[in-house]
Amino acid sequence: EVQLVESGGGLVQPGGSLRLSCAASGFTFSSYWMHWVRQAPGKGLVWVSRINSDGSSTSYADSVKGRFTISRDNAKNTLYLQMNSLRAEDTAVYYCARELRIAVAGIIDYWGQGTLVTVSS
């Protein structure tokens, strides 16, 4: 069974940093591209970042570019999101998500349960 379990969320002050982790199990983690998607309270889904299977290629939404860094440790089956210079508008539930392995990229087939990040003084 595919499982994605996020951790590391919490309350942080504006300008602070936080590192999210996502522990993957039930599939060959090193073969899949992975994403972070966030959802502000009561709002819709917003894509944040993506990393390819070996970590050599990353992409970011404009709203987080230069502040967030996605990475992965395939030996530990873990995905990370380092978040710096946090702002109030970064407050959201952050989901770790797996990309479906088919010829066309961009379809997310499994999501974790999410971890809440609250940026407030």
Next chain:
Amino acid sequence: AIRMTQSPSSFSASTGDRVTITCRASQGISSYLAWYQQKPGKAPKLLIYAASTLQSGVPSRFSGSGSGTDFTLTISCLQSEDFATYYCQQYYSYPSLTFGGGTKVEIK
């Protein structure tokens, strides 16, 4: 950036109803569209991709159609477990992914 607009944003329906949700892209995206279902406090679940391909394990009462800029998600016979919020998502501009604002289906 490609914008995805869903309509309606919410509506009420009864068990057994046939319901249709619309998603419009701000530019043509071919069939690079997925639909997700999300229940309160839960992670989204993939229902349909490539506009009309049903994800494994998803009931056949769900169907999708459309291409270019206009898409629909149809639930042929609404069940109690289908009351949820539904999101469309384009992946034409990959790696940038964008979601619609969501459509909440409530019990009448």
